[in-house]
Amino acid sequence: MRVIGTISHPVLKITVFRMDSRLSVKFENAGYEQTFKLGDHERLNSLEAVEAWVDEALLRDVLAGLGAMHRSRLAADARALPAVSESEFEEIL
Numbered sequence: 001m002r003v004i005g006t007i008s009h010p011v012l013k014i015t016v017f018r019m020d021s022r023l024s025v026k027f028e029n030a031g032y033e034q035t036f037k038l039g040d041h042e043r044l045n046s047l048e049a050v051e052a053w054v055d056e057a058l059l060r061d062v063l064a065g066l067g068a069m070h071r072s073r074l075a076a077d078a079r080a081l082p083a084v085s086e087s088e089f090e091e092i093l
Contacts, residue, residue, distance in 0.1 A: 005047040007054055012062070016050050025050055027062045032069045034062055 004023075007014040013028040021040040026033055038044045044053055 007051055009059070012059070014054065016047055021045070023050060025054065027066070029066055031073075032066045034065055034069075 001017050001019040001024075003015055004018045005016050007016065007025075011029060013026075015026045015028075017024045017026065023038045023040075023044060024035055025038065026035045038050070038053075044050060
């Protein structure tokens with residue numbers, strides 16, 4: 001797999017990869033990533049075609065999906081790592 005280019009965005013890092021004749025687009029923020037594997041569709045076979053495919057509607061959906069991933073992570077952390085109460089600490093004089 002090799003990087004064929006990036007798409008600029010103020011919040012996300014967007015990278016386009018090629019593996020054989022297939023393209024993938026990875027959207028990343030600080031802690032999460034979402035990848036679309038585009039396959040070997042003949043109309044999406046260049047960086048320019050993928051740049052046109054990544055429109056405002058898709059970017060809104062990706063940002064919403066990354067937000068949902070973050071909320072899922074926080075909920076899982078809360079279940080697995082319950083808050084420590086102050087009474088569990090020894091008193092320091």
